[in-house]
Every structure is written in structure tokens, then in C-alpha cells.
Amino acid sequence: MTRRLMARLGQALLVVIFVVVLTFILQYVLPGDPAHALVPRASGAVLERLREALHLNDPLMVQFARYFGGLLRGNLGQSYVQQRSVVSLIAERLPATLLLAFAAVVIQTLIGSALGVAAAFRPKVVGKAVTSIDLVLFSTPSFTIGLLLILLFGFRLHLLPVAGGFGLLQLVLPAITVALGGVPWYAQIVREETIQSLSSPYVRTAIAKGVPDRRIIRTHVLRNIFPPILTMAGLDFAGLISGVAIVESIFGWPGIGQLAISSSNSEDRPVVLGVVLIGTVAIVVFNLVVDILQMYLDPRTRQGF
Amino acid sequence: MRPAPALEDPRGDPRIPPLAVEDLQVWYGDLQALSDVTFEVQPGKVLALIGETGSGKSTAALAAARLLPPKSRIEGHIFLDGVDITTMTREEVRVLRPRLGFVSQDAMAALNPVLSVGTQVAEMFEVHLGSSKSEALQQAIQILRKVQIPDPPAVVKLYPHQLSGGMRQRVMIAIALALGPRLLIADEPTTGLDVSVQAEILRLAIALRDESGAGVLWITHDMGVVAELADAVAVMYAGRIVEDGPAEVLFDVPRHPYTEALLRTLYDLRTGSRGERLYQIAGQPPSLQSPIPGCPFHPRCPRAKELCEQMEPSLEAMGGSRAACHFPLGTEVT
């Protein structure tokens, strides 16, 4: 068991390192000059001095070593635009994003699971309806949903979204927007898992035992579909940390996604890169955690621990 | 232990068979799986349903237990303790379940992998007797002891995958017998187990049958099992019963060629002299998609004649048993 763990850890590390290398390379392979981006009006000698200061003329390996070393120490660079370290900027906004992602995942898991189970039980009527809803929801981009919600609710109820800022009321709409985007996915998977569960031999045994349907769902089916749902939710959460950027931007929710977008617009590349890396690490970490959790939850593999 | 509520003591009336099936037909979609199946299980006796894979024996068992998948269709009648359950709703049947114990084939699949053994057995008592969790657990331990599982208090904490195949099957039996049913349906419970374990389970089954007085419907493809266990036998082929009767009669004087073939596989295995090939019935049983006209066995039957291709024989009494054959054994074949 520990060997598998180590292997997984190794894999994860490799992936992260790879992404770091990749992003670093991309900075230099693709057109665009960091110094120029920093001070667009600079040219000639000033530009040269700037490049010196940023160590841009050093050989690639040296630059990379510096970069990597900095990363290991937790230094993601300085913001070009604001006079602060990237890390502090991100740290400031991370909780907001985490909160939004979490709320969204909770909502979409609940709604999606409910829909999925319902669809599994009444495939003819509810099932078709859910499928249609899923189709529509999936095909609608999240920012569209967000804007629609703003239009509808911003002018009717007190949930003023674009006041921006960080509060429970302001959380509602963005969370729902993100959640709606994810519901079809959950609904479908939950539905399939439930159907599989229902036709499995042990459910038949339960029916033969005379266990009432309600209890079958509660005790047998739900417990068996719980791990996959948990896995999905975990991975989703990680993905959402970066994925909610657009929604954050629409609703003025002060998270790292919004930070990334505004930084991108002001050509503040280190910040954007920082967000990229954080997002990647989050995804990799969660993948790892979820894998381990899965191994633990299934009593069949628990013994290795 | 609280007495079972609202269940009339079934052993009261020995005249009512625990299970009676009449003219049962089952379709999976458009394919007919069972035709005109009729049989009865007597209290305290074992009826063995034997046939090859695809003969419809499992279907018959599932149908009798109202456990067929939703896409299937049933016609005919199923009487549980004299009550017609054929058209009852699932909930109505559910209430009657304590009278019917069902043991399925693969215990590993039939038990929920993420729940402990104890929980699953105790569930019977919680649901039907209203026992509390702790009471139910005690009751579970008791019944596990009855099926000869060593150290029940330890076993209840284990998970299905931690038990051996034989133990798992005993758990299944325990679940089935937990509420003292009058009828036990066992769908190939010994298939896939080691031979020695098979023997143990069989012995257990015999002991339990004697003790509880329940009627048993035992599905199998193994004639050896039938020889050990059965009081009455029904031979199935292509979704029909081709011969049935008391076990001694069938073994002594088989009428249907298929029955005789099955018996030959048994005896060859038993006497198996070196160098002689084991007897195998040539050919394959028909599939659901392509039913065979006339007598379904005729392509493989050494006694088949033209008539067999044209007209399907019906069950007729001959001697102490019934057989569906135009030219049963013991009659002249020209």
C-alpha cells in the first residue's frame, strides 16, 4: 500500500514540475517581451537597462534556476503593476474563491444528486425531463447564466450582485451560477450510478429480504454511490478554484479568478502566472487526496493502512 | 425475541403447499423464457429444479419469488402459501417476504460490499420485527450460529470479502431463514464453490430442512446434488418442464431422454472408469432468440422421429411420474 502511495506522490510531483517547466518555457518561446509589457513606453537604452534589471539577458538555464529556486521558497514574483508580491495578492483573495467554489460544489452536488436519483427511479417521465434540462444547462455558457441571473434578480430582489464585495448575500448568485453549470454533470453521473446500483445483485437481495424501497435507497444505494460522488465533488472543487474566474469577474466577487482576469487585462503577467500555478497545484493535490481517500473508503482496500 | 407479528403460524395447515406455480409463462421483452411451467413445493420436502444453463430454471425461481427485472412479463399463477401473488404490487409482495427465503447464487455479489455481515443479517429483524439495532444484532448472532458459522460475535463485524465462499453462502442462508419462512428458494447456491464446501452446504441444507419443516425449491444443474437432496425433481429444458416426479421414480425409471442423458452424466462421473470418455450430451440447448419447433429437445435426442419435429409433446402421466415426450423410455421405438 505504501508503495502505491509513494508512486502516486511521485506522479503528482512530476506533473507539477512539468507544468512549471512548461509555463516557463512558454514565456520565452512565444512572442512577447516581459520588459516591454512592464513599461510599454520604454525603448532603446531604457528598455535594455530594464531587461538587465529583470535578468532577462541571462542564459535560459540560469533564469530558470532562479525562477525555480524562487518557487521552492514560495516566491512567485512581483506584480508588474502593483507594488506587491504575487503571493500576497493571491493569498488575499484565495479565501473568497475557496468559499465560492465550496458553496457551488455543495449546491450542485445536492441538486445534481437529487435530480440523478429521481431520474433513476422514474426513467420515463422524470428521466426525460432531467435529460432535457441537463442538455440545456450544459449548452449554456456560465457567464450567460450569470448575466441572465443578474438581469432577472438584480432588478427584482434585494440581492444586489454587482455591489461587489464579499458577503453572504453576494455569494448567492455567483454560487448558483456556477452550480447550475455543474448540475448536468452530477445529475447524469448520479443517475447512472444509481441505476447500476439498483440493478446490482445486492439490491436484488435486499428486495428479496423484503426491505422497503426507502430503506434500500438510504442504506444500500446511497452508501454505494457516495464514494464516486465524493470523488467528483473533490475534483470539481479543485477545478473550480480556477474555473470560477469568469463568474467572479461578472459578479465582482473578489477572488483569484477575478484577479487573474484583471491582471491579464493590465498585462500583469507574473500575477496571472501565479494564479495558473496555484490552480494547477490545487488540481494535482486534490486529485491525489481524492485517490487516497477512495482507497481508504472502500473497505476492500482499507486493509493496507 | 419478539414473536413475528401478523403472520399466521404457517405450519398450521400442511395441506396448503408453500409454493404452487401454475401455467407460468415469462417473457423478457419479446422472447419467451418460460412456457406452461407448473409445479408445487410440499412442506418439509425439497423440489429440485434441474437443467442446463439457459433452461429457464433460474427464471422460474426468480419468477416465483417475484424478483424478475422490471422489463419482464408474467402470465399464469404463483401461489405463496395459497395466496396468489402473481399480480400483487411490489409493496404487497414485500409484506409477505418473511414467508419466503431466497438464497442467490453468487454470495459475493449478492451481499453489499460496504456493509458488515452483521448489519446485513440484522436488517431482516430490524425491518420485519421492528427490533432495535442491538436486539437485531443479537438475533443475527443467533441465526448465524444456527447455520454453523464459527464464532458469530466476531463474524458479524466482518465484511463479505473477508469471508470464505462457504461462509458467505451460509450467511445468505442465514438471512433467508432468519424469520422462519415456510418456503426456501435456493438458486444454485453451491455452484462455484469447492466440492468439499458444496458437500458441507448440502449437509447444512438437509439439516435445516428437517428442522424447520420448510418447503425447499432448489435450483441446480448438478445431478449429484439432486441425488443427495431431492424428494421431488422437475427437469427443465428450453423453458419447459420435460419431466417431473418423485426423486426415486426419476432415478429408477426415467422417462424422458433428456433426463436419462443427465443421469448418465452423473453415473459416468461416479463410476468413471479409466479410458472411457465422460458422457456429454451432444449439441447445445436452444437460445431464446431461436426457439425450436415441435419438441425442443429433438435435435439432440437419439430417439427423435418426424413427429417430434412437428408437434410439441405435453406432460403426461406415465407410471409414477410425468414426462413430455412422444417416445418416452420404456416404450417401443421402431
Place this chain on the structure above:
Amino acid sequence: MLCGLVIFAVAAPVFGNPNHQDYVNGLTANGLPVGVGNSRYILGTDTLGRSMLPRLAYGTRTSLTVAFIANATSLGVSAVVALVAGFYRRWTEAVLMRLTDSFLAMPSIPTSLFLAAFLPGGITRVVVIATIFFWAYPARVFYGEVLRLRRRGFVESSEAAGAQGSTIMFRHILPHLFPLVLTYAPLNAASAVLFESALSFIGAGITPPTASLGRMIQENQNALSYSPHLLVEPTVLILLVTMAFLLVGDGLKARNPDLARVSWLTH
């Protein structure tokens, strides 16, 4: 229903033929865009007075173009990767799979922003970025399939016939992989459409004056409260195009039931 939608999606470019992106002022007295149902501009106009109808048509055409190209490239890359990885095993396999994982781990939005800064705007940019993100997931799926195909003995029999490495790969395994690729294609295309609209929305995709449905929504953001049609119309189109692809995918799946493993499991 499937066919109807496919035809619809294909026909959209037909609308675009009248190249009427003129800036004729279709504004009301207050300087606001015209609403739906106006006699001159059936679907209204946007904040710059441009008629919506042709813009929508062009936008659809953009989306479709992106979808097809990005689809082709990403599937091409993923198929190649899957084949190579599945065939050459050992080191190649390990490296390629880690690579795939890495790409899968990269968050799409911030990374797109990052990359967008380096590339000149327009369709190329969108296609490149889309390819970068969309090749990894199908690569994994195809890889699994390649492994499965291997086990079915094609490799052994063609090796026995004396064929060489790359020949086996392309001549023999690829044809069997093809149905799966084809089934996955519509789903990929649908995702591409959504992706393009998202990118354009945040400014990392298509640049004006080329019409893009996502871009249109973004440009007219401020006027939305007064002219909801500016949001609704592009949205409906995005919706329809995406759904069209998905339904085509469903149709394909219905024909080949064993390929139903592929479902809406992206993003």
C-alpha cells in the same frame, strides 16, 4: 430532431452571406440599441448600431469554424499521442501519460489568459489554445481504447505477418480507433464552442471586428439592462449550436451502443 438541428447549424452560415456589417445607425432617439421586431432590423441592433442578424450569423459561423478546426487538431493530436503511447509502452508511455496528466491539471481559464497575451488575437489564437486544452482528455480515453485493442490481438497477428512498428500502428489499430474518435468528436466540438465563447468573452479569443457570439455579449454588457435581447440572442445561438453538436453525438451513440461510454463528462 437531431437532423433538424444539424441542418440548422449548417445553414446558419447561409444567413451570413449578406455581408451587412455596416455601421448604419440603427439607434433610437435616446441612442439606445433598437429592440426586436423593428421593421428595419428584425432582431434589433447592438450598442454600435449594427444590425444583430448578420452579426449573429457571422458569429455562428465563427463558432462553427472554431469548433471544426479545434476539434480536428485536438483530436488529431490526442489520437496520435494515444496510439504512440499505447503502442510503444514502457518509457514512451510513461512520459506521454505524465504529459497528458500535466495538461489535464492545468486550469483552463487562467492559463488561457496567460497564453493569450503571447498570441495575436483571432481565430488562430482560439484554435491553438483550444487544442492545448482539449487534447489531453480524449488522449486518455483513446489510450484506454488502444490498450483494449491491443489485447484483442491485432498487434500479434500483424507482427506475425512481419509488419513494422509504425505501419502496425497506423494501418491496423487506427481504423479500429476511428469509431470512438468519431463518437467523441461532436462532444469535443460542443465543448469547443463553449470554450470559444468564454474566451472571447474575457477577451482572450476573437478580436473585433470579427463577430463572435461570446464577444458580442461582452461588448454589449453595459446596455443589457435596457436591451436584454443583446444577451438573449447570442445566448440562444450558442445554446442551439452546442445542443446541435451534442444531439448529433447522441445520435451517433445510439447507432453504436457500445461506444456509449463517451458521455458529457468534460468540464
